[in-house]
Amino acid sequence: MNLWNKEGKSWSNIGHLKNHLNQFTNRWTNTDPYTNAEIVEVEINYDTCMKMDVSVLFDEIKANKAKIEEKYRLQAQKWREEQERKQLEELKIKYES
Numbered sequence: 001m002n003l004w005n006k007e008g009k010s011w012s013n014i015g016h017l018k019n020h021l022n023q024f025t026n027r028w029t030n031t032d033p034y035t036n037a038e039i040v041e042v043e044i045n046y047d048t049c050m051k052m053d054v055s056v057l058f059d060e061i062k063a064n065k066a067k068i069e070e071k072y073r074l075q076a077q078k079w080r081e082e083q084e085r086k087q088l089e090e091l092k093i094k095y096e097s
Contacts, residue, residue, distance in 0.1 A: 011017040017039070024032060 011020065021034070024034060
């Protein structure tokens with residue numbers, strides 16, 4: 001059973017970690033994934049963290065979404081035009097004979 005990613009595993013508080021470890025209390029063995037695990041507490045100082053308004057990221061996401069939607073719209077329009085031209089050619093052949 002692989003419970004880890006490349007950074008390990010994280011919980012936002014000790015209570016969440018305790019709840020998780022409680023699942024293993026009745027079946028603890030030397031082969032458990034937590035046999036050689038360590039608990040590392042990381043303290044974050046929000047005053048020294050990089051911050052930005054959510055609106056900046058939100059605007060970027062909306063702009064990217066609009067570009068993707070426009071690209072799709074243009075592709076769909078091109079496909080419809082190709083289908084119509086194909087149908088027109090077939091009708092010309094059918095009715096010119």
